[in-house]
Amino acid sequence: MAVLPIITAPDPRLKLACEPVARVDDSVRKLMDDMLETMYLAPGIGLAAPQVGVAKRVLVVDVAREGEERTPIRMANPEVLSVSDEMATYEEGCLSVPDHYADVERPARARIRYLDYQGEIREQEFDGLAATCIQHEIDHLNGVLFIDHISALKRGIILRKLTKARRLSAAVEA
Numbered sequence: 001m002a003v004l005p006i007i008t009a010p011d012p013r014l015k016l017a018c019e020p021v022a023r024v025d026d027s028v029r030k031l032m033d034d035m036l037e038t039m040y041l042a043p044g045i046g047l048a049a050p051q052v053g054v055a056k057r058v059l060v061v062d063v064a065r066e067g068e069e070r071t072p073i074r075m076a077n078p079e080v081l082s083v084s085d086e087m088a089t090y091e092e093g094c095l096s097v098p099d100h101y102a103d104v105e106r107p108a109r110a111r112i113r114y115l116d117y118q119g120e121i122r123e124q125e126f127d128g129l130a131a132t133c134i135q136h137e138i139d140h141l142n143g144v145l146f147i148d149h150i151s152a153l154k155r156g157i158i159l160r161k162l163t164k165a166r167r168l169s170a171a172v173e174a
């Protein structure tokens with residue numbers, strides 16, 4: 001397994017709609033494993049392939065708390081089959097939007113169809129933090145970030161700060 005570099009906003013690669021995988025083969029399994037290793041190290045609870053520069057519909061999630069046994073979920077070509085009318089609000093962050101957090105309202109439960117690590121079709125209903133996290137990651141596959149769910153004013157402030165932070169770190173590294 002390998003740790004991959006994580007792309008941060010604003011970057012045009014985070015705004016792309018990703019392509020489905022033809023099948024879950026060894027290269028997709030390696031991508032899933034590398035993404036999990038990258039996510040655990042960051043640390044984060046979810047990561048989507050475009051965040052490591054791969055425009056494919058692949059994501060990984062693990063919402064186990066620190067100290068609990070790991071419960072990794074690996075998905076290819078996830079589709080939202082249905083969502084609850086009931087909504088839930090979580091304070092979200094993103095490894096591609098470092099150091100910024102905002103409340104985002106999403107459906108509290110979501111039924112997802114996806115290909116698992118073996119390439120088998122699975123359907124599963126998620127709730128709680130897992131439902132929010134998986135919807136956040138599926139958004140990434142469609143070029144949508146959590147800051148696209150908040151006001152344009154707040155989004156603009158965050159993006160300007162990220163651009164400024166990147167310029168500063170480039171200056172320090174130069």
Ligand code: NI
Nearest residue numbers: 093094095096
């Ligand atoms: Ni994210």
